[in-house]
Amino acid sequence: MTKFSDLDLDPKVLKAIADAGYETPTPIQAGAIPHALKGKDVLGIAQTGTGKTASFTLPMITRLAKGRARARMPRSLVLCPTRELAAQVAENFDQYTKYMKLTKALLIGGVSFKEQDALIDRGVDVLIATPGRLLDHFERGKLLLTGVEVMVVDEADRMLDMGFIPDIERIFSLTPFTRQTMFYSATMAPEIERITNTFLSAPERIEVARQATTGENIEQSVVMYKPSRKDREGSEKRRILRQLIDMEGEALTNAIVFCNRKTDVDVTAKSLKKYGYDAAPIHGDLDQSHRTKTLDGFRDGSLKILVASDVAARGLDVPSVSHVFNFDVPSHSEDYVHRIGRTGRAGRKGKAVMICVPRDEKNLADIEKLVEREIPRLELPGVKSAPKAEAPETAGEEAKDAKPEGKPSRSRTRSRSRKPNEEQTPTPEAVTEAAAEAPKAEDKAPAAPAKAEAAEQPRNEPKAERNDRQDNRGGGSDRSRGSSSRGGKGRGNDKAVVGMGDHLPSFIALSFDERRAS
Known part of the structure; x- marks a missing residue:
């Protein structure tokens, strides 16, 4: 079984690990740390709670043990989607660098710019930040990313899913092409993986569990x-x-x-x-x-x-x-x-x-x-x-049964089926009967005479005028007869037709040339 002492980590880092009570690395740590120490790009996929944070902090600390930071030019960068996660990564660095003289800065929202500027001005080895606050410092001219040697995107799928894609792309453009890049996440959907291919160069893929698995415990x-x-x-x-x-x-x-x-x-x-x-x-x-x-x-x-x-x-x-x-x-x-x-x-x-x-x-x-x-x-x-x-059907039946018996359901065809000169109000039973025997499409043609009768009523005069205008616009009796014929039962109808009826003005019968000659 692999132990931390077999992973070629800095002795001071190993001492800090022992103080924390850890002896054996988790699968993601055992798989990612050797590649990270060699400077290769890493794409780590593992379910939560498996030690992904230590799998990039430990090799990063070992690599940063040599060299020193310069003012406003951090040597490494860790991007996190939330303030809480960024603060937790900072705690990990504090725990594993207790025997080393490495400096860090935490750039998150809700904290004074002045305090963060003071840390950056002194020079930091590790910069841990959320994308928004990092770009705020850069745009204010307080930060340069040209000295970044190692860059880590923690919870990569969440970063991209939360709409940080433009910010991530811009941050990558501000860092050196020669940087080492590591992506860590619990899930890696195909479209997310396609985006990571843009950021990583020939990465070592470390997948210690099936994607999107949940702990068996x-x-x-x-x-x-x-x-x-x-x-x-x-x-x-x-x-x-x-x-x-x-x-x-x-x-x-x-x-x-x-x-x-x-x-x-x-x-x-x-x-x-x-x-x-x-x-x-x-x-x-x-x-x-x-x-x-x-x-x-x-x-x-x-x-x-x-x-x-x-x-x-x-x-x-x-x-x-x-x-x-x-x-x-x-x-x-x-x-x-x-x-x-x-x-x-x-x-x-x-x-x-x-x-x-x-x-x-x-x-x-x-x-x-x-x-x-x-x-x-x-x-x-x-x-x-x-x-x-099948519940929706049952629910519909229950709702139907729940209606009061004394109140019949209202029919939209009720008011249309009644003639204007009707004197007595139909009973609920009659309304139900009428709804059950409502005429089909082919039986609707005789409605025209009803409209004609309605036109004689003073209170319906505006409606009758509208009907007349519609009939006149369409060519009168031909259109009316056509609709009756299509119904199948309107042929031979002797009743008056709304519009011009059988009378056709002589000027309409003239051809265009005849009209012009006259």
Whole structure:
């Protein structure tokens, strides 16, 4: 079995690894570190919680041990999609460089530019940043990337999926062509891989697990739930969440609850606190100081339940998370892998439960297709399961039966079928009968006489005038007769025809030449 001492790492790095209590590298570390030490480009693919961060920090530190940094020209660059992930990578560097004199700077939003400028001005060996803040510093003339020797894109698929493609391309254009580039991610879709081929040169592909796999040590389940009413869905889902938390009892030491929307994060956290649960929200709209404080509380155990958006789904390393609850089915199936990857880390057991309403069943099917397994259904007492495929038909019948017997359904043809001179209102039974015996398309031709009669009524005069104008515009009796003939039952009709009738003005019968001669 490979050990860290066999990987040709710097002795001071090995000492820091031993202090951290690690002896054996994970598969992604054992596969990527040797290639990274040789200066080759690396494309690393592995499920979350397998030690991807150390697989690029350890060889990077070893390579940077020789040489020194210059002002405003970092020697290495690590790009991360979120502030939390960037802060975690910075912690890893602090841990493994404790016996070395390497400097680092963390460029993330929510922190003063002045403090970050001061670090860059002194010169840094390692620059860890989010793309937006990095470009802000560059555009202000405070940073040069021409001295970058090693560049790492962590959680590459998330970076590209979040709309960072233009920023990533620009950052790459600002770095030297001779740099070493490493891409790390838990998933690598074909279209993402095509983009990475532009950035990497003959990379060594290290794939230690099937793409988009979930840890075998994570027990997964899903609650199929149908809300009683649309406006009650949120409150009923929150009740189910509390029921799931209570069911776990003492086995739940801490948990992360994931929601798709930031507003749901706030509402869910507030609801849990209202019912006596120790919970706090975290999402992108909160101040960085508040987010950091919340995460620190979750890590040290003072906070039991973290309600989060996907900002916390990627890369956050809290080894002892016992449960993950998906309050919503993620819109992107890859996000499910990252969400439940917050539990069951470093070989521990974990549990992941998801709540699915009928409109999310398509997303659930996409997730099961991605992970190539069916997620077991969990039945809860008192919870109405989502309808099966034939449910919409049944629901329609129930809705039909639920109508009051005394109120017949309104027919759109009712007002049209009544003649204007009708004196008595038809009974509900008559309306139903009339709807059942409504004339087909071929029986609709005799409606023209009805219109003619309606034209005699003073209150319908505007409508009659409109009908006359339409008939006159089309050539009168020929068009009227044509429509009667097509109906099949209008032939031989003696009643008056709306329009010119049988009278044809003589000037219309003249040919063009005759008109011109006259």
